[in-house]
Amino acid sequence: MSTETIGEKLRQLREENNLPLRKVAALIDIDVAILSKMERGERKLTKEIVLKLADTYKYNVDELLVLFLSERIMYEIQDEALGEKALKVAERRVKYLKENKGK
């Protein structure tokens, strides 16, 4: 099971592409410092940045987005004892909403 954070994943991708922070930051138009912090989890990523980076590295966008979203979800439940139950309830509700969408 993959236990890496999205930040770690993005750093890995950047290194595989042999791109320095400086260049990637320029490509997606943000400050080097911010990108550095995002890769290390010191700053939260945004959906937009994730999309731009997926494009930059030509990497599966959905996989990155799922990782990104799941991390935000995990942040919400932190170390809550009831986290797992809450996840299951949320899942049921999402399914319910999907079935009744547009209604």
Next chain:
Amino acid sequence: MSTETIGEKLRQLREENNLPLRKVAALIDIDVAILSKMERGERKLTKEIVLKLADTYKYNVDELLVLFLSERIMYEIQDEALGEKALKVAERRVKYLKENKGK
């Protein structure tokens, strides 16, 4: 399936106990306006408030907390197409963390 929000649930509980906002607000030491907004979903609830209200109404704390947490989770994924997948990934990760807790 229960599709009510935690706010609606809390309002229902308050009414079942025949308590006016004024009194409950005084009991848990917050402003009436805030409690009113929380019940109607205009203000986000906090874990602390949920705990205090469960106590005030003598209602199952875990049930309310799960509702509370799942609502925050749903807020994170909103109308994301990948929301359901992200939930599943989060679930796997929580389980993984549980198994390896303390390590």
Next chain:
DNA sequence: TCTTTGTTGACTGTTTTTGTCAAATTTATA
């Protein structure tokens, strides 16, 4: 050593959130 790369922290301004309050509205009851 010089150069490139990455990290860190301070500083600024902006947005978001929070608490407080009073006026306005709704609801219930005498």
Next chain:
DNA sequence: TATAAATTTGACAAAAACAGTCAACAAAGA
């Protein structure tokens, strides 16, 4: 209806969270 009780609403200010900019610093390589 008139009065009181209950609830809602919006304005305001304080506090907290967040985002972008920059320069100094540290690490690693050529």
